[in-house]
Amino acid sequence: MQKRHFILFTLLLNLMVGSAVQAQPVRTDFVESELVPEEASIQPGRSFWIALRMKMDEHWHIYWRNPGDAAYPTSIEWTLPEGFPAGPIRWPYPQQIDLPPLANYGYEGEVFLLTEITPPEDLKPGTTVDITAYGDWLVCEEVCIPGSSYYTLPLPVKDEPPVAVENWMDGFAKARGNLPLEEHGWKIEAAVTDSQVVIQATRPSWFTGDLSAVKFFPYESTLINHFDKQLFSKGDITYQVAANANVLMSSPPGRIQGVLVSEDGWRGPGSEQAIAFDVPVSDTMTVLAATASAAVPTGGSGEVTSTWWALLFAFAGGMILNLMPCVLPVLSLKVLGFLQQAGEDESKSWQHGSMFTAGVLISFLVLAGILIGLRAGGEQLGWGFQLQSPVFVTIISSFLFLFGLSLF
Template sequence: MTVFLGLGSLAWGAPASASSDWSHNDQGAVRLISAVTAVGDSGRLQLGLEFHLKPGWKIYWRSPGDAGFPPSIDWKGSDNLADAMIAWPAPHRFSVSGLETMGYKDEVVLPIVVRLNDPAQPAALKASVDYLTCDVLCVPGHADLALELPAGAAEASPQAHLISRFLAQVPSDGALQGLSLVTAQATEGGGLKVVVTANPPLSNPDLFIERADQMLFGKPRIRLQQGGKRVVFETFPVPKTGEGDLFDKPLTLTVVDGSRGMEVVSDVAQAEPGSRLSKIVGMLGVAFLGGFILNLMPCVLPVLSLKVLGLIGHAGAERRVIRAGFLASAAGIMVSFAGLAAAAVAVRSAGAAVGWGIQFQQPLFLVAMVVLITLFAANLFGFFEIPLPQWAAEAGKGRGDSHGMAGHFAAGAFATLLATPCSAPFLGTAVGFALSRGTPEIFAIFLMLGLGMSSPYLVIAAWPQIAQRLPRPGRWMIVLRRLLGGVLVATAGWLLAVLTAEAGTWTGSAVGGLMLAVLLILGFGRRLPAIARGAAVVLLGFGGLALANGGPSRPIQGAPSEIKGLWAPFSKEALAKSVGEGKVVFVDVTADWCITCQVNKATVVYRGKVADSLRAPDVVALEADWTRPDDDIAAYLAGFGRYGIPFNAVYGPGAPDGIVLPELLTDEAVLDALEKARRP
């Protein structure tokens, strides 16, 4: 606290010259002050709204950010007052648990220019002030202030210097401060890049952005160049704020560096040519790696049965048949990824949240997947054969190709759909890049993901002798088919569990009964006694009726997870409160359908030193359940440029903005982040 603040504090409660009385509360005090002792003859008065705040408490700037509201003054009841205008000194940024707010701590004076109706008459000013003070909690404040200035010559008051000090901190056009805007330019990814030059150099700059339609922007990434004589700010709009795109309305840009400030209004220019292409080329490589690694993720393991049988089925076949089969599987993958891209574009155009794997949040999609997997399992059990077109049957006849081209294509598409609950390394980066860009980028990235995932198929298509060297199909394949059919049944059971969590026990049981009836009828058919066939028909009817009428769903919001007794429900408010109390916070964005999330928990979170660390008294574990659609969770992920899960971050005194962890957790990564977040 400054010396002035200390002296001012001694005067609280005693009227000072050219000032109102102090209005006190538990968070501090506020009063109205004047730079002159009388109204003078100019018709204008320089006033100030002076706040003294207790340690830790803050008030808000004119654009408060993600929370809060700025001080406001109602002058009703004042005499000889024409109008009044508040000026705003350069604010400070407060980053707490992903929330970005702007305001002031300790001491601040908001300069006010008052215009009088009659310069020859005294002024009796009454100010009804509403404001919000926040620390860990937020408390609204109100003050009724009165200040009378007599007619006569205007002389400097004891508060004149204080008001002048804060007037100097009100950002101007930057000329006197040696600041100049070079460009405000859109980036290739839909973000914003602001370049400013400075002389003398900047040391700790920040950028605050305002727009008439309340479009919000995230905390900028800052790069100092040329020894601080040039600074580059890069930021992104907050999803679902504002209207239209960056080019629709001008921006008010406020650049702050300590007490220096510049405020300019600028339109947004188009992105630099050439930079977009280079960024996309690099991200295409990342997408290819992410798609290839997706083959190794646990979500794809249930499809291993189809891959294994397809590979063995080609043993001894002609090379052209092998090549055609694996090219068909690769085509199934590519077409599926193109479909996912089209769905992402459509969903985003409709204004809904979009992300990797969010189709598993839809009960109808889960029902369709359960049906498909059940039919695939029944086919592997030998309960029925999928009839193929004549050309496909002839192509496979006598060559060991038991599936035909349609079957191989379906296997590729099936593998893609089951892969979407997983997030592999590089995948989250590529998908986040795509979903924050336009339609061309979305299709390019998704197709490159498909190319990466289909690359093993393409390798075998290029060198079919790999498949030719495998053992030829025989009776042993009947046993293998039944074992692998069991794998698919287990997968259907997992999807039923997810469906039950999303749509309720009634719907999950109905679909399960329906699929059991399908297996009974397909598997045993005429061999079943009449009563058993009747029971199967009843199961079918029961399942269809339940699907038609729906059933009670579990409540999705507000129910804390009780898994392992570790988790509390996630919210931005709970996150900010825990960090504000000095806690270390581990955030886990998860879903019942996210297999990688469950693997992370089973192998890292619930084991050994990590589990012990998360149960420490100074650690809070928050679980954000994204099993069903949740706009708040989607917005939280988008704030990090992420559109898929798993997502984990660690916050604390040493990491108020959060430390983002990799998609595949390790003990070392979690423990290191917890330690860094703990150190202030």
Template sequence: MIRSGQRSWLGWLLSLGLVWFGSVTEATAQAVPQPHVKAELIAETTAIRPGTPVWVAIRLELEEHWHTYWRNPGDSGQPTSVKWTLPPGFTADDIQWPIPKRIEVSGLVGYGYETEALHLVRITPPADLPVGKPVTLAGKVKWLVCKEECIPGEAELKLVLPVTGDVPPPSTWTEAFSRARAQLPLATSEWKLGATVEGDAVVLLLSPPTPTEELTEASFFPFEELVIEGAEPQKLTRVKGGYVLRMTRSKVAENPPTRLAGVVVTPQGWRGAGTEPGLTVDVPVEPPTAFGDALTPTAGTTASKPSGGQPLGWMGLWLTLGGAFLGGLILNLMPCVLPVLSIKVLGFVEQSRAGRGQAWQHGLVFTAGVVLSFWALAGVLLALRAGGQQLGWGFQLQEPAFVAFLVAVLFVFGLVLFGVFEVGVGLTTVGGTAMNRAGLAGSFFTGVLATVVATPCTAPFMGSALGVALAQPTAIALLIFTALAIGMAAPYLVLAAAPQLLRFVPKPGPWMESFKQFMGFLLMGSVVWLLWVLGLEVGVDGLALMLGVIVLIGLGGWIWGRWGSYTYPALTRRIALATAGIIIVGSSVWGVSAIHQLPPVASAAATQPEAKSGSIRWEPFSPARVTELRRAGKPVFVDFTAAWCLSCKANERVALETAEVRAEIERRGIVMVKADWTNRDENITRALADFGRSGVPLYVFYPPNGNEPKVLPEVLTPGIVLEAFRETS
């Protein structure tokens, strides 16, 4: 007779034995090696319980650069399939397909998996399954594995599991099953879906549960073939009803689809960050009129983006890098470079006196300063955008504290150029008989300052390159920013490599001191410009505060120059330098900190919508206002600008505020809208991103006939503006 205590021990031993036996049977389910694929059948638990479904998975481990296919393979391929051989009474459901990825090979786009494919299947045993006797689950699995070439594969997979009356323990594959389930698409969501066909486009409408819900990336994978062109880009745009994803309709299908079924994928997750990236779509295709005005685009929603942030192809990458290099090169001709023109010109003068080796060193160090500054700005921008911040190129000048810091730095530079005090050759790279380490440090700092001040504006070719960069993986984005930096530094690198180009510069003499002081006036002009920008950002109080800081910096510089020279005793010099340093650094730090605490003021476009007599009447930008004007049939011109963008201001003076352009605006009844990006504005940042841009200037003309808007070049002339008005009207 077995007592109760003995029963518990026997039960425990029996359970332990089942676990051990289950692990043994799992071990007998060996992977089957095939060309470029290792296939095996795995289970989520170590045993089967009668009547309780058990999850198994067909696991395909793939060699690097090889892939298998999703349920719809795309332009070519074959989906993985299984034919089960199960014990009597067992039933198997269909394969559960994790979300695929786009795989481009030789111009064709397939939908599939790389590295590992885990296809989940639910198998249900009969309720009267005898306990204690193991069962064998078997299936003949077929797949197609491809790289450049494709190889069909198949394997007979088996898995032996014991049968227990208790809850079966988990297997060693539990975590893998959890990962696979996270990649299964949601069956339902709070997002509302709809579909229509507009001409050659299949349109998927995605309405968020709340108006503030953001969607920046999405891509669609249809369940059926011959629905869309897989190789064509998919365009995500913002509309009144939420978002639409436009895809090119299949050119082979005889008729448009009557129902749209598939999976729409976003890395943001459909229930918030870190949640399921896939959402099942199964909706009827309705006429566009069924959605009313929900498909009406908001401002700036026509630019293509790489679907789902897909990397560029090799040809696209080289074209983008070439455009980035040209954009950086042309940036040297933009008005934004003027703030540091004096320092660069003085550097050229110094190179004319140096040997070839020294000039080459300075060119490399200057280039390093430019490249590292581009990397730093790009890294901060990409990190903040990844954290959800709506930022674009030139974001540093949207921060009043940073503008105040630049004012202080450039004012100190100006005092040095005027000769108020000397800090050695390191700061300006001028003076002395040799270009020593301090001079190299000055060249590096010149490159840093040139980048920081010159990059807020975008030159031709640069805007589109920046837009592409911010939609790419980090490595590709940094490569594009590097091309921009090298383009900007190229002229100075060439002059450093060939100093004979500067042989026409007069020989050193007293003229150099006068020239240096003249360059100081250009730098002080930059200080005035930055003070104006600061006043627009924080108002007259912040401007007055910074002017007080400048006075203190001037006092510190005067003390430095008056008692810091070598004509005074060492103790006097030390006291003077310490006092000057405390005043200059202390007042600068205090001023920047105080300005950082000031609230921003409204933009000029918002506070002064009425224009003065003889100039353009501007309206402040808002996506809703642009949509309202377009629906009313009005022609609309949107100027994306900022006070710190000198290119923008130059375009306004040279092209927009001319008599002939103003007359054409009045004659055609064009509504002029100003998107003032001087201070940070998320609506403007999103609108720029919708056009594939990340900085200003950007000029967009919406014609009155409802056609696609026209994007104008970054550098305007009256002729360019007038031609855009006439072509699209």
């Protein structure tokens, strides 16, 4: 009987400890997320790791620190007790997600976004600390939906080495295996030509393997054209990858930061597949002939390169818009306007038309200038994402409703 009570007590104790170090997952649109600890307790003065675990539904994805052509990266805002500094998100290397003619960088399936937190030395054992965070992300398939959630994770403080949480050992191990190596022994150089950004990796003397392909993921979103095919070439002891320069890059950068990914492993087969680098742009690096001569025109052979062709297609698109149902009520107003102006001086019609055209062009130029300025300042913005904000959509809907009432 006593043995049975002891077993029941042990099971209850394990259940209580498990619930103390694991918050319930949060389910939002197409994403399951939660804060998970690597260890079951924390020790005064000893750093510990917390992960924002995110599991996306099939075909849905979230974004890396550089989301690519559009969207914005996942962020974590920590609310911690005094004396608990939290480090930055440690990002596993991403995958490229093509949405022609755009390309984004992010994650599908499940990902652990790691953060290191350090408690103070004078933390009192026997107490419990609440780790609170706010996560914010954008999850996309063919459409994008903003998501966010608050999390609270209670962790007991013990004056003894903590024990790993078995449920999350594989997740943390996989995430660490996908972190880009900071110390890797490879010599990385970078050069910028008129049309390309070229990254060169020189193999260390101890490397006996070979790389069959390398992919460059920049930290800066306006450095390269993300959708264009990157070109890979080999020298005697060097590997080069070239990407087409982005037209939004107003001047060559002084430094280039990013990640190089190769499935062959940077320390041999089965080793880490990503290395990180931060290097100055070189004026003396030699671009391999195969890399320079094989440059792919931006956008490929099907892109409209003539400004006049682009204007022609823009005009055709505007004419087609006149057939859209949302435009039809406006056409009746324009017809009434034409009838009203029929008896007026012909010059006034030209004046009205010129002012209307100038107003449309100036308005969109101002909007485009603001967007380009914000992107140049480091903001991860793309036109149209404001329509994914419920607040913005509510305001615009109310405005259009009131505008419609004014027509009666």
